Amino acid sequence: MNRPLAPGVDGAFVLRPGLRYRLVLLVNGPSSCDELEGVLVRAGFEHPVCSAPGDWEAERPADWPSEPLVATAANECLVRTSGVLRGNVPGVPFARDQTVERGATYTIVAGWDYGEARAPQRADDRVGQAPPTKAALTKGNDTGPRVLAVAAVAGLGLGLWSMWRSSRRYERDEERYASITARAERDELAARVHYYLEHGHARPDAEDMAEREIAAREARKLASELGEAV
Numbered sequence: 001m002n003r004p005l006a007p008g009v010d011g012a013f014v015l016r017p018g019l020r021y022r023l024v025l026l027v028n029g030p031s032s033c034d035e036l037e038g039v040l041v042r043a044g045f046e047h048p049v050c051s052a053p054g055d056w057e058a059e060r061p062a063d064w065p066s067e068p069l070v071a072t073a074a075n076e077c078l079v080r081t082s083g084v085l086r087g088n089v090p091g092v093p094f095a096r097d098q099t100v101e102r103g104a105t106y107t108i109v110a111g112w113d114y115g116e117a118r119a120p121q122r123a124d125d126r127v128g129q130a131p132p133t134k135a136a137l138t139k140g141n142d143t144g145p146r147v148l149a150v151a152a153v154a155g156l157g158l159g160l161w162s163m164w165r166s167s168r169r170y171e172r173d174e175e176r177y178a179s180i181t182a183r184a185e186r187d188e189l190a191a192r193v194h195y196y197l198e199h200g201h202a203r204p205d206a207e208d209m210a211e212r213e214i215a216a217r218e219a220r221k222l223a224s225e226l227g228e229a230v
Contacts (some may be wrong), residue, residue, distance in 0.1 A: 002065040005111040012095045017044065017087035019113040024067055025050075025079045028097070029104030036079060039100050044092055046117075048083030056080060070109050079106070084117040189214060 002022065007013050015021060025036065033050040040048040051059045060080075070078060085092060097105040189210055196206035 002063070002112040002114050004065070005113065007108070010095070011107070012093055013108045013111055014091040014093050015085050015111070016091050016113075017085045017089065018117055020082070020084050020115050020117050021045075022064065022082045022112045022114060023080070023108050024070070024110040025081060025106045026070060026072065026076055026109045027079050027100070027104060027106045028073075028076050029100070030102055031100045031104035031106075033079065035101040035104075036081065036106065039098070039106070040081065040083065043094070043098075044085050044087045045083040046086050048081050050079050050081040052079060053077050065112050068110050078109075185214075 005013055005015070005021075027036070033052050036050045037048050040050075064080075072078060094108050096107045098107065100106055192210035192213060193203070193206045196209050197203065201209065
């Protein structure tokens, strides 16, 4: 069940703690999913998970709701996130252009709540209660091994989660590097085409010569690397 959220007249969203949320964020400027998740944690979200545009097709849940059309500028992108909002106030406001690291900002452009969240476990639930009796302490001689088994499973789960997060971060870095490399190649090709156009060549000829020049350079570079490896 995805219940759509409506912003106020100023474009801000007010989210009620205790619910599970799905949000679409419009991010302006350079940022990362880890930085966005950190900002959301500080805003009150518990274990938020952000999905970068390049990961969204593979990570999108089957029941993710239909999104409104959002126009993005060259330095903007849409990031999807989900998580549980915690807090002791009736509502948490999220104004437009919230600050992220490195000068970037984010704005909630669409959102849904999809049900009540389970209450968090409290460490002080036993405060004020009478201490356990001796019989309760000695009942069952397998308490120690059971506790160790639970701790081992919890440690294994934490390790797997850390490995998954590290793998996701590595994949994002690889995608970011590939994107930067592709952009640099496009810029270089455009510069070479512009050079040939300025020297009187027609655009088809200029594009062909620019592509052949860059391909020849890459071939020479590959041949040099192979020669050094032998």
